[in-house]
Amino acid sequence: MIDLAFRLPPFNVRVRSDFSSVADHVADLYPALQRLDSDSFVDFDIRILRGKGHRRWLGQQARFLLDAQEPFLPLPGSQAPALLEWGLNWSIAARPLGYLVLHAAVLARGTDAVVMPGFPGAGKSTLCASLAFLGGWRLLSDELAILDPGTLALHPNPRPISVKNESIDIVGRFPGAAVGPVYHDTRKGRLSHLAPPRESALAAEETARCRWIVFPSFQRDDEHGWHEEISRAEAFALISEQSFNKERMGEQGFHALCGMLDGARCFQIGYGSTAAGLELIDRLCR
Structure with a gap:
């Protein structure tokens, strides 16, 4: 077919x-x-x-x-x-193609990127979709941060955003959203995919540099949200848990991750709604 x-x-x-x-x-x-x-x-x-x-x-x-x-x-x-x-x-x-690959969403404004590592239940994909469709950010990837160790450039890989359970209905109401079929009884519950914005797909060869690392945490009952700036050393320890191949790349992977963090501001945030998450990201990533 x-x-x-x-x-x-x-x-x-x-x-x-x-x-x-x-x-x-x-x-x-x-x-x-x-x-x-x-x-x-x-x-x-x-x-x-x-x-x-x-x-x-x-x-x-x-x-x-x-x-x-x-x-x-x-x-x-x-x-x-x-x-x-x-x-x-x-x-x-x-596959060992020379890139350091992290489980994280990546979005950019111009060439400045925010990297949001993906811990289970953190609401990363919904927040990522919100930033891409409502917040004016360019989607590089929903799932994978792809870092070139030589240049420290983050490469776009704008593919469908995976959304689950109640998030399917939320993102389906975004202006311009194209949501695919819903798959039931998957290992992650109800699952669907949201097409990336066309503008992001057209800019898929335009790399960006990491300026912010944000570890999101969706907390349903938190109306206002919170944030805490953390050290790059703490961020390194947390984001290392989300690396698929840093250990396999050895010293090169270690230095690549250090280089990505160098000069970046790092935050942990909690939010209870799409609007709160968008407001926090906009405030922190100026």
């Missing part, structure tokens, strides 16, 4: 699948897609295939293959597009 090579900065990707839902996902949620020739070099050759044997049709499953290798177990066929997104995240984090 789909056999497409395209530019997904800073990588080239090929996606092949016999699931029509995967083709629809790419067509609907990847704005400004830059197609490549079918024989172009790609960093990731991905296939989302139907299960083998009777699983191909009965109790349909979806399999993820990277360069003909199957790194993890299949998922229900109804979750094939979500498997593509999870598999892409895994591929970027696992």
Whole structure:
């Protein structure tokens, strides 16, 4: 149903699948897609295939293959597009392509970026979507901070924003939001994807430099929100927990993370609403 090579900065990707839902996902949620020739070099050759044997049709499953290798177990066929997104995240984090990769949202104003590491339940994705659609920030990535150790530039990778449970309804009301199908009973509950703003997709080759590190914490009953500035040493310890490959990169990864933090201001924040989170980020990241 789909056999497409395209530019997904800073990588080239090929996606092949016999699931029509995967083709629809790419067509609907990847704005400004830059197609490549079918024989172009790609960093990731991905296939989302139907299960083998009777699983191909009965109790349909979806399999993820990277360069003909199957790194993890299949998922229900109804979750094939979500498997593509999870598999892409895994591929970027696992493949040694010279970048330091952190689990964090990244947004920028001009070339100044805020990095928001992603601890579970922190509300990172909802806050990220709010900043991109309501706050005037350019989305670099919802899930992955991709840092070049040589230049300390953060590379955009503007893909669909993963939103879960009640956040699906919240982001669906944002002006210009294009939300995809809802997948039920995933390992993260109800899950959907929000297409990145077209302007962010068009600026996907424009790197940024880290100016702020913000560790968000959604606290439902906190009406006004709070913030605390922390040292870069403390931020280093916290963000190291969100690094996929710093240890594997050894000394280079250590120095890259130190370099990203050098000169950045670091904060922990708590907020109980989208409006409070936006106000805090705007106040701190001036």
